[in-house]
Amino acid sequence: MGWALALHGGAGDIPRSLPPERREPRLATLRRCLDLGAAALRDGRPALDVAELVVRELENCPHFNAGRGSVLTTDGTVEMEACVMEGGTLRCGAVSGLSTVVNAVSLARLVMEKTPHIYLAFDGAEAFAREQGVETKDPSHFITEDNIERLRQAKEANRVQIDYTQPMKGQEAPKETQAPMDDKTGTVGCVAVDTAGNLATATSTGGLVNKMSGRIGDTPVVGAGTYANALCAVSATGKGEEIIRHTVARDVAALMEHRDLPLRDAAARVVAGAPRGTVGLVAVSADGEVCMVHNTTGMFRACATEAGHAEVGIWTDADANGESVSVGL
Template sequence: MNPVIVVHGGGASNISKDRKERVRQGIIRAATEGYKILKDGGSAVDAVEGAVTVLEDDPEFNAGCGSVLNVNGDVEMDASIMNGKDLSAGAVSAARGIANPIKLARLVMERTTHCFLTDQGAAKFAAAMGVPTVPQEQLVTERNLKRLEKEKHEKGAFKSDCEKNLGTVGAVALDHNGNVAYATSTGGIVNKMVGRVGDTPCIGSGGYADNNIGAISTTGHGESILKVNLARLTLFHVEQGKTLEEAADLSLGYMKAKLKGLGGLILVSKAGDWAVKWTSASMPWAAAKDGQLHSGIDLDETSVANLP
């Protein structure tokens, strides 16, 4: 199989021109890193973890360093990863003081008999696995301190949670052996309740991977995505013979009509086709296949470049 990777940087709106360029470069770096892993013979799981790690380390994105803050001004992060070869999966929620929750999610997948660890249990497991902790301040950005202050001030005055454009990062990949995988990571929603868990760590909502169908990673309003099981719903439509674009339009359209929930998703099929779709204002994304890198942020905006 010709390897493929697609990454997304979550929903976005009103991005300033300078920030838009930083976001674009960040998403391109993540896709390039993931594609390099695939070209060097790495697995789909290696590639999605590598790409998402790049985004978690980039303060422009709502994951890892750059995560939004909860009501107490703290960072609580969620992440999940899945291997389409055997449906093995790992997830963490309410993770604190860890630079790369996606790496911890992979350890849950590969080093435990469980799928999902949360809060103190996730912290104890991370310590047992030798995962280094980082000070809370290292994960908090000035931009997110201002966002929390603004959200507390405006609560109830503007758009509902369903209508906000919300951030998550994710990746899907197909490797040389025909295996697919997904990874998704987020800091959640600004001003969320302590302990709130969204769709990102929930298998079937924040993402899904099955070699018989393909892989998907989602972004958007977590509560809406959870209620419709967005990831698995989209892959169900693919199983029923819909194209990737049709499947994405059907599931995102259903979520918007039923719940007014906005979102986006990236998909790769078992044959190596890929798609990106969203109903939010915009969604930073990039896809690498056959030595070419496709990327965009706004609707009807795609640039193509040759990869080195």
């Protein structure tokens, strides 16, 4: 047994031709957040604190689809959502429809700790944020030029876009999964197990480009995009509707619990059972095993363990550019 953590920055059809100026800032942020989380676990911080800490940093990075980088609804607004869960206690908190809260993940934790509820959304969640004195910004703070352009392209093509999805060359993708080549933002998440064996997960997203106002995805749905129990912690990314249909995060835990499968086998079976190109996840087990698996072309991801293994990657195999390599911490 030992501490471990894994984090992701979205999954999808990430082309190997992704230019360095779009690839490197994301990888650099993953490395920095991995260092931050590993240092916190080495210092004895609880898993829930670490998952929240890492996701806050990812929310503050405009290159990912969460917090500052959240994509826009069809109305040109931001509707952020997040969820946290603690494995040993099954305590959880979730929020949706946020337009002013700087760190949705921290508000989700406050819902868990300060209310008798699990899930708050839209005006009620915003009112709770003001009551709790969390940091907020004018909605314009979250609306970036890149995401204005993504929305323009999506509207022009009458598309609703998921993370990192592009049509295949010479082949038009289904309308619900099409995206322009420069749509390169991703949902974020972190899972951790601390030195005491406590498990926690946190996930945050801005949702889909050009989504209907009021649409809620998998991220805040406990058991779909986010789940933890005494056996494992899971954070998923991809097409929310499919992740909800396949109860992805809970099914990983259920296969471990009811079929006695190891984490890697459980995660691989769940991801393989979802439609190809729709799901990725990161997970850790109570004994410090780490799993990062996807049925998409790639997934921005990173992990580290107390045993000394560390990895930052995008695709499933190492290549000359080193996008899937072991790195020292």
